[in-house]
Amino acid sequence: MTDAISSALRIAASGLEAQSTRLRVVAENVANARSTGEGPGTDPYRRKTVTFTSEIDRLTGAEIVRVKDVGLDRSQFKSEYDPGNPAADGNGYVKMPNVSPLVEMADMREANRSYEANLQVVKQARELINLTIDLMRG
Structure with missing residues (x-):
């Protein structure tokens, strides 16, 4: 039974760590949703994305999740008319920036739910x- 509990703890801990990274990236995206470039023609903040991978934990043999990469979203930037900027x-x-606050909020809710499930x-x-x-x- 202790092996099963140990495996469950390792799996949950890996999930907590992965979702914590995801929440941090979402928060960074939301914070930079209006961050333009420094001058004319320069690129603004580019949305970051998180990619996960699964691997076998050597200690328990359980399949755990890890952050594979924090990458950049290559979708197009939006343009806004703001001649005073x-x-x-x-x-x-x-x-x-190519950040949609609506998408980020949905991603944050999903990450938060996954985090809470692992915490349970x-x-x-x-x-x-x-x-x-x-x-x-006794």
């Missing part, structure tokens, strides 16, 4: 360990 081109258009696994495993200790005492 220092990053505006000759026609008054500014390149805006840790709490349940802790309760099982405490119950086992109590049984061994």
Whole structure:
């Protein structure tokens, strides 16, 4: 039973770590949703993405999740007419980040739910360990 609990804890811990990274990247994207380039023609902030991979944990043999890469979203930048902006081109258009706050909020909710689910696994495993200790005492 302790091997199963140990595996569950390792799987949940890897999920917590992965979702924590995902939440950090989403927060960075939201914070930079209006960050333009420094001057005319320069690129604004480019949205970051997180890619996961699964691997076998050497200690327990369980399949765990890891962050494979924090990459860049290569989708097009938006343009907004804002001639007073220092990053505006000759026609008054500014390149805006390829960040959609709506997409980021949905991603944040999903990451938060996954984080909470993994946290519940840790709490349940802790309760099982405490119950086992109590049984061994009495």
